[in-house]
Amino acid sequence: xxxxxxxxxxxxxxGTQAQLISEKLGLSHISTxxxxxxxxxxxxxxxxxxxxxxxxxxxxxxxxxxxxxxEALSSCSENGFILDGYPRTVVQARALAGxxxxxxxxxxxxxxxxxxDGEITQRLLKRGRSDxxxxxxxxxxxxxxxSTAPVKEFYSEIAKDLNGxxxxxxxxxxxxxxxxxxx
Ligand code: ADP
Numbered sequence: 001x002x003x004x005x006x007x008x009x010x011x012x013x014x015g016t017q018a019q020l021i022s023e024k025l026g027l028s029h030i031s032t033x034x035x036x037x038x039x040x041x042x043x044x045x046x047x048x049x050x051x052x053x054x055x056x057x058x059x060x061x062x063x064x065x066x067x068x069x070x071e072a073l074s075s076c077s078e079n080g081f082i083l084d085g086y087p088r089t090v091v092q093a094r095a096l097a098g099x100x101x102x103x104x105x106x107x108x109x110x111x112x113x114x115x116x117d118g119e120i121t122q123r124l125l126k127r128g129r130s131d132x133x134x135x136x137x138x139x140x141x142x143x144x145x146x147s148t149a150p151v152k153e154f155y156s157e158i159a160k161d162l163n164g165x166x167x168x169x170x171x172x173x174x175x176x177x178x179x180x181x182x183x
Contacts, residue, residue, distance in 0.1 A: 002027055002080035002179060003105045005087075007151065008113035010140045011120035011127070012164040013171065017113065018084035020172045021179065028076035032085040035068055036060060054131050057139035059088060059147060066095040073103055089147045093154045110159035111175060112152065117141060119165055 002025055006014045015031060022029035036054060039047035050060050069086050087093040100108060121141070124132045131140070152159065160178055164171065 003108040004082040005110045006082055006084050007110050009120050009144045011124040012113045012115045014084050014113060016168060017172055017175055018082045022082050026079040028081040030072045030081055030083050032065060057131060057136040062089055062091045065092060070099050087151055090150050090154060093151050110155040112159045112161045113164035114161055115164040
């Protein structure tokens with residue numbers, strides 16, 4: 001069973017790579033950003049609360065996110081999961097450790113995708129999602145460095161740094177080799 005977390009700054013390609021990996025290995029792709037965007041589209045209570053926060057590039061409260069992820073992990077594929085966009089704070093990482101131990105997941109690995117700020121800003125500006133305006137992007141980067149980057153330290157023993165710049169399929173091939181322990 002694959003127990004994976006894909007980690008990195010906004011725009012580094014987590015979503016794209018997580019989608020490809022989940023298709024190829026039959027994993028549950030648990031993207032907290034996608035779950036929140038779906039709630040916004042459906043106009044649920046969560047969606048109403050999340051929309052304003054997301055449009056500013058801020059983080060949805062940890063307790064809400066922890067609940068969402070616990071539920072998703074509880075019904076994940078028997079082949080495993082890839083978490084994308086979570087944990088995004090050290091508080092979330094600590095909660096996740098508790099969820100993993102409750103659910104008996106003890107072989108978790110972290111894929112740490114890397115790209116510099118100039119590259120990711122350009123990519124986000126091109127993507128043009130509703131939270132991809134210049135102002136929001138700058139705030140998302142700030143939030144990333146203030147709140148999310150410290151999570152790297154939390155996973156220093158189980159994380160592998162991987163280059164996120166280049167051809168999508170080539171990056172994917174490298175990630176798959178790492179996941180399959182061939183690299
Ligand atoms: P990106 O690709 O820019 O990292 P995501 O799709 O992962 O974007 O997330 C979009 C937005 O959803 C975030 O800016 C944040 O507002 C919210 N969000 C997603 N995941 C989390 C999380 N784990 N904790 C708090 N907020 C989250």
